[in-house]
Amino acid sequence: MSGTEQRQSTSSRTLRIAVLISGNGSNLQALIDAVEEGQLPGVEIALVISNQADAQGLQRALQHKIPALYLPWKKRAEAEARVATLLDLFQVELIVLAGFMRILGAEFTVRYPQRIINLHPSLLPDNGEEQYTTSDGTTIPALRGINVVQQALDLGLPVTGSTVHYVIPAVDAGPVISRAEIRIEAGDTEEILHEKLKGEEHRLIVAVVRAYAEKQRLVNA
Numbered sequence: 633m634s635g636t637e638q639r640q641s642t643s644s645r646t647l648r649i650a651v652l653i654s655g656n657g658s659n660l661q662a663l664i665d666a667v668e669e670g671q672l673p674g675v676e677i678a679l680v681i682s683n684q685a686d687a688q689g690l691q692r693a694l695q696h697k698i699p700a701l702y703l704p705w706k707k708r709a710e711a712e713a714r715v716a717t718l719l720d721l722f723q724v725e726l727i728v729l730a731g732f733m734r735i736l737g738a739e740f741t742v743r744y745p746q747r748i749i750n751l752h753p754s755l756l757p758d759n760g761e762e763q764y765t766t767s768d769g770t771t772i773p774a775l776r777g778i779n780v781v782q783q784a785l786d787l788g789l790p791v792t793g794s795t796v797h798y799v800i801p802a803v804d805a806g807p808v809i810s811r812a813e814i815r816i817e818a819g820d821t822e823e824i825l826h827e828k829l830k831g832e833e834h835r836l837i838v839a840v841v842r843a844y845a846e847k848q849r850l851v852n853a
């Protein structure tokens with residue numbers, strides 16, 4: 633069987649995903665739990681990569697016997713070339729950025745169209761717009777980049793949320809797949825609010841991966 637045939641036959645059975653992380657990995661844990669509890673039929677977490685050696689997510693993966701690797705990120709192009717080789721080697725079809733704190737270059741992202749998804753802890757609008765209108769009609773600014781949970785608090789926004797979107801070269805601007813809104817309450821600190829957001833993210837990321845796997849199954853049927 634040629635490499636391509638082998639990949640196709642593997643992909644028709646299982647959606648193999650890689651999860652890229654930099655730290656805690658609670659979203660990775662949500663995916664691991666969902667796979668183990670049978671909520672993600674036909675999905676296998678094939679590989680976890682971290683750009684931080686001490687990322688707790690690496691331990692989470694190893695505890696569940698998932699291949700996990702620390703990859704130094706000194707030179708972006710070099711690191712990305714290594715990631716690409718690993719994705720090939722582990723026959724990965726979908727790349728999930730779950731708290732991965734590095735920006736992937738355009739050369740890398742265009743190589744995997746609609747095959748890289750990112751979790752972002754704010755509400756991102758469609759089509760790279762600058763404002764988002766919440767379900768109750770409130771217009772809020774699009775918060776991209778880092779520290780967006782604190783920014784939502786600093787701006788006194790009534791609502792924030794999390795978004796799962798496809799990754800394109802422009803940062804936090806790719807097509808939106810799913811969002812969850814939450815109201816900001818008096819007494820919310822960055823830590824409290826981020827924990828609430830993560831609760832939503834755990835549900836969101838599992839639902840998005842499940843839908844992706846179902847779509848792939850139909851395509852491969």
Ligand code: GRF
Nearest residue numbers: 656657658659731751752753
């Ligand atoms: C999440 O809030 C995600 O939206 C952001 O980084 C955080 C990662 O959390 N990109 P964890 O490592 O999965 O706990």
